[in-house]
Amino acid sequence: KGKLTGTVLLTNKAATDTTLASVRVQFFSTTASGPTIGPFLNLLDYIRLQGLAASLPQGDVSIDRPVIREVRKYLPIDFVLPGQLGFSILFSTLFGIAFTFYGLREQGVLKRFFATPVHRINILIGIGISRIFFQLLSVLVLLLFGHWVLDFTLQHGWISVVQIVSFTVLMLLLLMGVGLIFSSVAKTDATIPLLINLFALPQMLLSGTFFSVEVFPGWLQRICDVLPLKQFNDAVRKISFEGLGWLDCGKEFGVLLLWLVLVYALLSRLLRWE
Template sequence: MSNQTEPSYSQWSALTAMTRAGFRAIFANPIAIVFSIIFPIIFVLIFSAFGTGRGTVYKIALLPGSDTVNAVYRALQKNPSVQLVEFSDSAQLEKELIKGRLTGALLLASTPSPNTGAGSIRVQFFSTTASGPTIAPFLDLLDYIRLRQQAASQPDTSVSIDRPVIREVRKYRPIDFVLPGQLGFSILFSTLFGIAFTFFGLREQGVLKRFFATPVHRINILIGIGISRISFQLLSVMILLLFGHWVLDFTLQQGWISVLHIVSFTIMMLLLLMGVGLIFSSIAKTDATIPLLINLFALPQLLLSGTFFSVEAFPLWLQRICDMLPLKQFNDAIRKISFEGLGWLDCGKEFGILLIWMLLVYGLLSRLLRWE
């Protein structure tokens, strides 16, 4: 009897076949393209149109050493169009000025007169070109307060306003905040729904069981599904980035280097979301349960991760909760990379929190993953 050797089975061929099948499943569903690319572009256009003007409220930082008992300060404090704030951290104040979140900063100095007891008030105003639309109206308001104090309530008080100091900085546009949030919004829901329903469908329809009768390794099934989903989401991210940069002037401080850093962070976030989607597909008893699980995970992050609006207006205790969410770290990292020109090493906090989430998710997945 002659010895017959079994033909070798190429795991690489199996992996590429699974990947191609995943791509076909994605592009066969037009809804995936709508939610991954078209919807985020629509949201970018809508939200980037907001915030181009700041209305009638002027947010003014009061610099340390300012006199808070003189007539100018009291007039500003009573004016409903002025919001006075103080910063204990000069670096945070500088950051707010550069991003145009403040109209400017004021230094109020009073010099009492030994003869009349009234004296003089010196007003110094500092701002950046990022706050351009609100500077002139506020200076007009400041001059009105000066004239009113001298002509009416305080005729013996001299109020002088120094020439404003306006520094030239890189313009921080609404799109620089909106687009990173839309990237997070796009990959969050598309990846969770795509992975969860795909794996759930393969299991419930018996496709996975039929794969087990072949020499295909189980890990290649997951890798094939993952590669197709990650590649599609990276394509949508690139389209959003290029659309934002060329059409809406989205800032990419380091050019293609910034794009590469954004792509690398996106891959990490996609791997994390892929694990979450597999967990949901494993614990769901019916396909109707999957959207509920996804919404329980995704909606709080959508509201608390700076996707559509900054979380800085939240109470401090809520901001600390926000900092624990993976989408918040992803959004922050993309904004730092794109606008500030930072890299991986400068986003250590964001990378560390995402890594902790990945370890927790895949540790849980190793116990919960159901193949049958």
Template sequence: MSGNKYNQLKAMFAITRAGLQSIMRSPSTVMFSIGFPMVFILVFGFMGGGSGVSFKIAFDPACDTNNAVYHIIQNTPGIKTVTKSGKELQEDLEKGRIVAVLNIQKNGKLASAADSMAFLNGNKGADYNIQLKSSEAVNPQTLATFQNIFLAGIINKLNKGTYPNVPTVADISPDVQKVPGRIYRTIDFILPGQLGFSLMSASVFGVAFLFFSLRQQLVLKRFFATPITRPYIILGEALSRVIFQMITAVVIVVIGTFAFHFTLVKGFETFLEIMFLSFLALIVFMGYGFIVSGLAKTESTIPMMANIFTLPQFLLAGTFFSIDAFPAWLQPLCRILPLTHFNEAMRNIAFEGANLISCWQNIGVMLIWGVIAYAAAVKVFKWE
């Protein structure tokens, strides 16, 4: 024994190898350590690209469209032009659906002797003037970014590329005409997303862990010895979670309303519509919790499987930022997610005064996801 000295390094490397094998056998560890950071890097990388900024605008019917300024704005990536007019355009503006209405006009006669002298000296003023009309419902920061950074950058690029010999081809009027509208606050965007985040997290993760645990501990099997039937077993457990999460939804909305002035356009009526929408979302999202609980072989696989469904929606469904911030090719995927439609419906009901009937498309998509979820859950759910 004395001739075979114990190799400390060899033992250390053996422990290291065993530890690595243990880590790699844990899907949740791999997901949280590698998967999450990579997804966040990809998402924010997309947002930071050239097509990451997007603004919805419209052009005034009286706008001069026979000029280079109009055409370059019209064809700039990140500009989405709304073609509505009249009452529809006014309604979109008042509700903050578009950032601004642009009116491009050719400058008139030189207004002063100083302007005339500047013209004779070759220092010609801007050929065109851009006047903006916006609404109090538009986020002031969004409007300022569009006016002073994005639009100004477009004009500067046009100056350097096409009109290098003039100070500027167009000037942007600093005075923005504002039409009446509800004051848009950050909370009006953030709260619906955070409520959706809470409902989905609790529904999918909570149901998955709950029923997996009940099955593993043979609690569900013991229920069979009682007179209660299987459907009522599931309904009883699910109902407790629904009640708890509805209380959570009430608390979130009440605190948001009274502490941060979250907009409830029609007061208590809007509150009730939001609660109904939250209840519907809970039922839909719980279906995917049942699927995960049925497919999971071990408790450590539940977070990974649940995040396959939830993580893309937390990032892409307008939870933390508008889906208009993503590249055009990614937005169709964002718009089919059920959480996207919950967020859109809630924002329309809370801020714009829509009702449940007018949000039938959003609700319809959520119901389709619900039918798919429960059809799959019936197939994979296990009692033992």
């Protein structure tokens, strides 16, 4: 992404092969760090190292040619779109599921369902599947529009899309649980937006949605790391731009899974049908 200028590798070769230089100096970087490579090489002072090599017995220091690998430039859209994706599903899912379930309960629709052979869990599954279906459609539209129109990076094409969608399903399940909790504890429909904003606004500001959390002090960054939206945004950025997979996003998956367990454990105690 260009955050690091490059890597300097110093290798002691004398211990394994006395015919080679005792110290080997290598520099690796990418085109994403282009503007900073030159000043860094001056700071590294290759000229001084070469002078040092000349003053030492021959073969003591070996300086390799810098290796600059060409990579795709990290565009602003590569940061912005994952944040907008998380922002979109956060509010639409919370408001959608909370008001839907609250309305069904207050209008007596759920009571009429109970007069049929329909099991309660099937009602929740039906609401959840419909919400996931329409949310995934919006996610796909955002991803494909961003890729084809705004040059958003998808390193592995459709494989990256499938991995992002799978993470989105996990996030949607978590948010639906939160929405059901809010619809159950709210006494009136006017209370629901207050509860949602209380949960969502801190995440919108502290999860790297519009700007990087690196601007915050260290203690606040540690708080940001426990927020589910932060982990979702990070996972989408890793999959899309860095080309990582599920196994490389273990931390993000673990935090989201922990939140999922906690939310549904709380929901099992708070869910109100009447």
